[in-house]
Amino acid sequence: MIDESVLLESRTLRDSVLDRTDVLDRVKALSLLPDGMHVTTAMVAAYFDVGLEAVKSLIKDHRGELEANGYRLLIGEELRSFKDLSGIQSRTRSLAIFSRRAVLDVAMLLRDSDVARQVRAYLLDMEYLARAQPVENSVHRPADSLDARIDQRIDERITHILGRTVVPLFNALIETSGEHRRELIALRADVQRIERRLHRHRVRLQRMEMGAGNPLKALERRIPGV
Known part of the structure; x- marks a missing residue:
């Protein structure tokens, strides 16, 4: 990170x-x-x-x-x-x-702002994922990595929906809410925690996929003692 x-x-x-x-x-x-x-x-x-x-x-x-x-x-x-x-x-x-x-x-x-820190946390997560993204090449990837790639796409879609739709909706509701403001803030925090967990899960899937797509790693698994 x-x-x-x-x-x-x-x-x-x-x-x-x-x-x-x-x-x-x-x-x-x-x-x-x-x-x-x-x-x-x-x-x-x-x-x-x-x-x-x-x-x-x-x-x-x-x-x-x-x-x-x-x-x-x-x-x-x-x-x-x-x-x-x-x-x-x-x-x-x-x-x-x-x-x-x-x-x-x-x-x-801005150093001394909790809101600024949260914005930076999102940016750093996104930048880390971008750097961890495997480089496309012509090496054939094993079939057993297909499930991981499907899971990754699902995570990406869910994260996109949470970030672009659900969280902004909570923000808007919080701005106009009265007696339920505290409950809405708590729910937004839960959604944001889920979004970050999906980020971390996606990183793990990408690492698994990169390892499976590396021909040297595959060769090492097939030759005992290497």
């Missing part, structure tokens, strides 16, 4: 996973501005359950990287145009906005 500190310290690794913005909604519902594409600094702070100053400090330290991923400070005519297009009613003279990629970047840079 890739250590979390590597993701925090390596911009190269962060850049490699920035397209996986769907991870944000797996952890918690991300409220967007009326344009459906951006969030403000205050909204970023609310998403990660941190103070406004924590986000502002992060912007100061990593402004170039965040700007490369969709962070912008709007002023003047650009701000007026954005207000007109998005329907924002505000007299502010400047407005900092983040794209979803920029929010994901914040998740990979």
Whole structure:
């Protein structure tokens, strides 16, 4: 497993996973501005359950990287145009906005946030699975690996459904729930634990399949004493 500190310290690794913005909604519902594409600094702070100053400090330290991923400070005519297009009613003279990629970047840079840690955990799981994926080649794989591949595909499909549908649905329900909020949070945690177990199970299946598809390993099993 890739250590979390590597993701925090390596911009190269962060850049490699920035397209996986769907991870944000797996952890918690991300409220967007009326344009459906951006969030403000205050909204970023609310998403990660941190103070406004924590986000502002992060912007100061990593402004170039965040700007490369969709962070912008709007002023003047650009701000007026954005207000007109998005329907924002505000007299502010400047407005900092983040794209979803920029929010994901914040998740990979923000150390003292449980929500950010959960986002990083999903990203690290996905990156580990991608690196563990066996390289396709022309070597014939034994027939007994077929069941493992079928199980792997089933796991992938279930994980996709959990991550893209079930968890975001729980997020939406939690945002609007009243007396059942605690029960919904507990159920979401159970679903997320199942999703992570499926990730680990898939990794084990991939390792088994790689071992079965290695002709040297197969030869060693057939020759006693090797």
